[in-house]
Amino acid sequence: MTGAHGYSEYATHLRELTTAATSGRSGLRHHLLASIDGEASEQLRRLVPLDYRRQVGAFFTPAALKQRVSGILNSDAYSERYLDPACGSGDLLLAASQALPIQGSLKETLEDWTDRLHGWDINSDFVEAARSRLVIAALLRHDHQVQNERFNLNTSKYFANISTKDGLEALKRQKAFVGHIVLNPPFSVVSSTSSQSWTSRPTSAAALFTYLAAHHLTDGSHLTAILPDVLRSGSRYTSWRTQMNSILMRSSLEIYGQFDEHADVDVFLLSAKIVRGHLSESSTAWWDVDSSAKEIFHSVNDFFSVRVGTVVDNRDPLDGPEFPFARARDLPSHGVISTPSRRRRFTRRVFEPPFVLVRRTSRPSTAQQQPRLAGVLINGREPVAVDNHLIVASPRDGRAESCQALLEVLSSPATSEWLNNRIRCRHLTVGAVREIPWSHPN
Ligand SMILES: C[S@@+](CC[C@H](N)C(=O)[O-])C[C@H]1O[C@@H](n2cnc3c(N)ncnc32)[C@H](O)[C@@H]1O
Helix, strand or coil: CCCCCCCHHHHHHHHHHHHHHHCCCCCCHHHHHHHCCCHHHHHHHHHCCHHHHHHHCCCCCCHHHHHHHHHHHHHCCCCCCEEECCCCCCHHHHHHHHCCCCCCCHHHHHHHHHHHEEEEECCHHHHHHHHHHHHHHHHHHCHHHCCCHHHHCCHHHCCCCEEECCHHHHHHHCCCECCEEEECCCCCEECCCCCCCCCCCCEEHHHHHHHHHHHHECCCCEEEEEEEHHHHHCHHHHHHHHHHHCCEEEEEEEEEEEEECCEEEEEEEEEEEECCCCCCCCHHHHHCCCHHHHCCCCEHHHHEEEEECCECCCCCCCCCCEEEEECHHHCCCCEEECCCCCEEECCCCCECCCEEEEECECCCCCCCCCCCCCEEEECCCCCEEEECCEEEEEECCCCHHHHHHHHHHHHCHHHHHHHHHHCCCCECCHHHHHHCECCCCC
8 A cells, every 4th residue: 555654764763762761861751742742643644645544544633632532531430441443553542541540660550551452553553653652651651760660671562452453354353342442433435344234335434433343342341432523413324323322322422523623524522331222312312402402392394395406417418498597606605586597408306486595515613603504595486496516495385584584594693503513514414404493583
């Protein structure tokens, strides 16, 4: 694989740093601290081409997220052992090590942590880096008391349970794990296997890792995972969520936001206990609807029929009668238009005005005042062909006034807040628009 070995330069640097530090060389503190912080990710970006990083989903957990995971591990039931089945250069194992005590000497701590910390990764340079970084973390925890024993340590013999392996295969084949699995899996897409009973289509490697990790754990064990938001909110993963619910009892679900400034994907943090066959929640509970939303009586679906536009412009033949044609890029950002000026021939379903069009791509809003959604009301007389990058909301009572009310609901701060909670990925689903709480006064 191109770029697979670029990281060996940094793995070698870490090995040499570890040897120097454990043989008593002074003046290394600054380098040691950097090596267990963001440096491993910086070096990943410098040494390993983006193509390879994307191919294997190598995006190491940034410091802020690592702190969050560490907080969960420290507040959760104490675990004796931790496993990261896609451990990269060990950031989540470093978070786990913070939840472990140190022993009377550095040697004893390294022996103890070797028993407790387990990890797999397909890239052997990442594995070597993870082992060195854990030795460094132990060394720093003992900092004030180890001068003399440093000279006698052969650090290469520690962390033998962190090894080069395909984590998906190992989760399927190895003996069940008792303890706590920590997971920031690759988010790449993988093809179907027989173990994916929730889908027959290509799916997210993150869904597969989480599913296998949960099944690899014994009852009473724990799982803490950083996962792409689409697993929490996407309709493609409804069946995955239902299946996860039958084995996981969630202790927390935190919507986190963008992974970091280098990976523009929204993530959430899931922490759960394995309890097979417990009374499972519905898969919609993953949306974490807050209590105020639960009190709301009506949703958009009560007043509007919501569908995706029917024209796939580059595929559908230019046959049949000619209609006004609505495309996302021709529309104003919000407001009212009578009839789109572009026209196209089309043989399938067209939409009778009045109706509201909503763009399917919508970023979670960061600025408080900026609404996440905006609609455009079409109120002319001719039926309109609508591109499939748009969502069409047709009022059940056929009235333009209802469409005006919907424009207000869509752009309200309450809807932005609800939607940022309900779905953080960029592609808005019809399901999410249907469920928007109807907060209009009339
Ligand atoms: C998103 S990174 C996370 C690494 C680490 N857990 C962390 O939090 O920093 C995912 C890691 O999965 C590894 N990986 C990809 N496919 C794998 C597989 N089938 N088995 C084991 N590791 C895999 C990649 O090499 C990469 O290091």
